Amino acid sequence: MAKRTRKEIPLQYVIAVYADLLDEIWQRVADLIGGITLQVLMNTAVRRVSAAYPFITAITVTVDGVSLDKLEEIGRDQPSHQVKEALQNLITELFSILAAMSGDVIIRELAPKVREAETRLCQITENGEQ
Amino acid sequence: MNPATVLLVGDHLTQETSLVDALRREGFEVLTAPTAQVALSQLERVPVAVVLAAEHLPDMDGLTLWREIARRSLDTRLIMFSSNPTEESARQALLAGVYDYLAWPVPDMAELMGLINRAAQEFALLQRNRELLQQVQAQTVQQETSPLMTDERQRIELNILRAISAELSALRDVPHILRAVISHLSRLFNYALLVILVEDSEVQMFVFSRGQLDPAFVEAGIEHLLTLHSMFSGHPYTRDELKIHYTEELPHSPFNSCFAEAGSELRSHITFPLVAGGETIGCISLASPVEGAFSALDVQVFSLIAYQLASAIRNVQLFRRTQEMAITDPLTGLYNRRHFQELLDHECFRAHRYGHSLSLAIVDLDHFKEVNDTLGHPAGDMVLQQTSQLLRQSVRQVDVVARYGGDEFALLLPDTNLEQAAVLAERLRLAMQGRSFVTSQHKVNVTISVGVAALGEDVPDKETLIQRADEALLVAKRQGRNLVCLYVPQAGVMEAQQLGLRERRRFPRAAVHLPLRYAPLSQEEMEALLGTSRNLSVEGVAFEGEEVLPPGSFALLDLTLSVGEEEEQIRTLAQIVWSKQESPDRPAIMGARLIPLSSETRQRNARLVDRSGEGVNGDIESYSYDNGSIG
Numbered sequence: 001m002a003k004r005t006r007k008e009i010p011l012q013y014v015i016a017v018y019a020d021l022l023d024e025i026w027q028r029v030a031d032l033i034g035g036i037t038l039q040v041l042m043n044t045a046v047r048r049v050s051a052a053y054p055f056i057t058a059i060t061v062t063v064d065g066v067s068l069d070k071l072e073e074i075g076r077d078q079p080s081h082q083v084k085e086a087l088q089n090l091i092t093e094l095f096s097i098l099a100a101m102s103g104d105v106i107i108r109e110l111a112p113k114v115r116e117a118e119t120r121l122c123q124i125t126e127n128g129e130q
Numbered sequence: 131m132n133p134a135t136v137l138l139v140g141d142h143l144t145q146e147t148s149l150v151d152a153l154r155r156e157g158f159e160v161l162t163a164p165t166a167q168v169a170l171s172q173l174e175r176v177p178v179a180v181v182l183a184a185e186h187l188p189d190m191d192g193l194t195l196w197r198e199i200a201r202r203s204l205d206t207r208l209i210m211f212s213s214n215p216t217e218e219s220a221r222q223a224l225l226a227g228v229y230d231y232l233a234w235p236v237p238d239m240a241e242l243m244g245l246i247n248r249a250a251q252e253f254a255l256l257q258r259n260r261e262l263l264q265q266v267q268a269q270t271v272q273q274e275t276s277p278l279m280t281d282e283r284q285r286i287e288l289n290i291l292r293a294i295s296a297e298l299s300a301l302r303d304v305p306h307i308l309r310a311v312i313s314h315l316s317r318l319f320n321y322a323l324l325v326i327l328v329e330d331s332e333v334q335m336f337v338f339s340r341g342q343l344d345p346a347f348v349e350a351g352i353e354h355l356l357t358l359h360s361m362f363s364g365h366p367y368t369r370d371e372l373k374i375h376y377t378e379e380l381p382h383s384p385f386n387s388c389f390a391e392a393g394s395e396l397r398s399h400i401t402f403p404l405v406a407g408g409e410t411i412g413c414i415s416l417a418s419p420v421e422g423a424f425s426a427l428d429v430q431v432f433s434l435i436a437y438q439l440a441s442a443i444r445n446v447q448l449f450r451r452t453q454e455m456a457i458t459d460p461l462t463g464l465y466n467r468r469h470f471q472e473l474l475d476h477e478c479f480r481a482h483r484y485g486h487s488l489s490l491a492i493v494d495l496d497h498f499k500e501v502n503d504t505l506g507h508p509a510g511d512m513v514l515q516q517t518s519q520l521l522r523q524s525v526r527q528v529d530v531v532a533r534y535g536g537d538e539f540a541l542l543l544p545d546t547n548l549e550q551a552a553v554l555a556e557r558l559r560l561a562m563q564g565r566s567f568v569t570s571q572h573k574v575n576v577t578i579s580v581g582v583a584a585l586g587e588d589v590p591d592k593e594t595l596i597q598r599a600d601e602a603l604l605v606a607k608r609q610g611r612n613l614v615c616l617y618v619p620q621a622g623v624m625e626a627q628q629l630g631l632r633e634r635r636r637f638p639r640a641a642v643h644l645p646l647r648y649a650p651l652s653q654e655e656m657e658a659l660l661g662t663s664r665n666l667s668v669e670g671v672a673f674e675g676e677e678v679l680p681p682g683s684f685a686l687l688d689l690t691l692s693v694g695e696e697e698e699q700i701r702t703l704a705q706i707v708w709s710k711q712e713s714p715d716r717p718a719i720m721g722a723r724l725i726p727l728s729s730e731t732r733q734r735n736a737r738l739v740d741r742s743g744e745g746v747n748g749d750i751e752s753y754s755y756d757n758g759s760i761g
Contacts (some may be wrong), residue, residue, distance in 0.1 A: 031430075032426060032429050032430050033402070033430070033433040034433050034437055036405050036437060037402060037403060037405055037433055037436070037437065039405075040362055040405050041362075044361055047364070048361075100358055100361070101358065101399075101400065101402065102399065102400045102424065103399065103424075105400070105424055105425065105428075109426055
């Protein structure tokens with residue numbers, strides 16, 4: 001039986017999946033609470049995650065959404081699984097902030113989308129492993 | 131634009147042709163009414179901007195007339211005239227909403243015209259605002275009755291947003307905005323507790339509960355908001371840093387009793403940061419002890435309210451900051467010259483109206499240019515800031531301190547006559563003289579020259595007041611600086627000390643311990659302090675307990691010492707003071723100072739030693755010694 005070794009997922013895949021997911025989350029949450037407030041929440045999440053993953057501050061947050069372009073640039077110096085972990089943590093942190101703000105009211109609205117994205121990520125991970 | 135109408139009520143006013151002529155020259159339409167009833171019937175027919183009425187009319191008193199007018203039109207302004215003005219009558223009139231209350235006959239027609247013009251402008255603005263409001267209301271009614279807006283909730287939401295928008299333009303204070311918004315929130319959300327934190331000049335927290343709640347629940351709500359605010363803004367606050375306002379006055383609803391019984395657990399909440407201009411300026415939270423109290427729609431609406439509220443608060447803060455910037459000098463934080471002129475206008479007007487005294491002192495830092503030139507502008511700025519602080523701390527709250535020019539300050543002293551102003555100025559001069567300013571690298575001693583004048587018969591208006599104080603300042607400068615000069619009516623400018631003005635004041639017991647310099651002075655130090663004069667005079671003032679003894683009740687020492695003896699003498703003085711402090715049971719202490727004895731300074735006898743002065747500097751030394759121990 002061939003030995004299964006862990007292979008790094010290409011960074012562009014990670015960035016693409018999380019860019020889509022963050023965009024989706026942004027649209028849904030911004031509909032509920034507005035871009036200005038969401039910008040504050042996202043910046044709070046970035047600040048908190050940056051303690052463990054300093055490169056996450058390369059994410060650009062505006063009232064219109066999140067851009068991962070700079071993160072893609074500087075993420076080349078990082079193992080892609082670390083970038084993935086950082087982005088996963090960012091979303092977890094955002095969710096915990098949203099939960100702290102309104103219990104499960106906002107989270108409920110987001111749950112289906114997040115599950116969908118998790119499935120896609122799992123597929124990519126599976127394909128990346130031999 | 132149509133000319134504004136002014137209505138004169140009462141025979142005194144209507145028969146005053148100079149007033150009628152002056153009003154017509156200003157472009158006003160003038161109506162007259164001998165009695166209040168005639169005036170009221172005219173007001174029914176014509177929109178009147180300003181009513182000038184006598185305090186006592188044949189058929190009604192002026193206040194009743196004002197109340198009748200206010201019932202008819204909120205915009206019309208009334209100025210009341212009294213031939214026998216009292217502060218109490220003025221207070222009553224102004225409290226009732228009368229625009230102003232003046233003595234009749236008016237001393238200055240030009241000032242009266244200015245006042246009437248301002249009142250007429252306010253009338254015009256209010257009328258315009260009313261038209262705009264009517265237009266907005268008409269549009270709102272149209273929206274509310276459209277098929278899309280029939281839902282009750284949408285109407286309430288619209289009301290809240292309208293209330294907040296109105297606050298945005300009204301620019302009132304933060305509590306006012308919150309009250310306006312909160313009055314609507316209880317109709318929209320099923321919350322038990324509303325907590326709002328606002329970072330303003332101080333950090334304030336407003337806690338509104340619907341009915342009586344479990345204190346543990348209220349605590350949980352407050353803690354929750356503090357945690358989230360700290361997370362959003364990065365500024366954690368402790369309770370001690372907050373000014374917390376609790377209110378339990380929200381309208382009762384059927385929910386209130388169920389909240390009280392629901393327990394202490396925080397089961398539902400919505401919390402939003404208050405974000406404006408990219409900054410988090412606070413936090414707002416709705417909380418409930420009931421599970422699932424808020425829906426996604428609640429979150430959506432509440433976010434919009436939070437955003438609007440933040441903008442309204444920010445607007446007020448910016449407006450207030452702009453107002454402050456417009457009237458204050460950025461370096462010293464004192465009022466600027468322009469605002470000082472406005473206050474001077476107001477105080478002159480007030481002084482004339484009530485026959486009160488008003489003094490002006492213009493303070494100039496001596497040789498300030500040298501501080502800038504030798505120590506640099508940062509040191510100069512620090513001296514200006516510290517001087518400002520000293521001036522502000524040395525006057526009453528009602529006094530106005532302003533930065534008048536580069537190194538000039540102006541002190542406006544209401545209800546203060548020339549003599550009192552001179553005493554204050556002399557105290558300031560001594561305080562400055564006894565103070566060392568500490569800059570980053572240097573210790574600087576700066577003295578002041580002060581020119582003082584007061585309103586009076588030959589100083590009738592603000593222009594003359596400024597001119598006379600300026601003249602006095604110029605003389606103080608010419609006479610060698612570090613001096614207070616005053617403009618004395620009919621006598622011209624005089625030195626304060628020539629008039630023998632002295633202050634009788636109480637000193638705290640602790641102030642008896644003057645900051646003394648005990649070490650004997652070297653020849654060099656002596657000359658630096660006293661110049662090359664070999665003659666010295668010792669002048670003094672006596673204290674018994676905390677009280678300064680009246681002049682004449684103690685012996686004034688006048689010693690002439692040679693330089694050779696000065697060192698020894700000063701050492702002796704210091705030693706005596708030292709022994710005095712060790713013998714607190716002695717009845718009298720005398721404060722004294724050594725000054726160069728010249729023909730000029732010899733005149734300044736019986737000068738008061740300010741025992742609250744700090745340190746030793748300048749050309750005068752302060753010492754204390756035991757009366758009778760020197761001879």
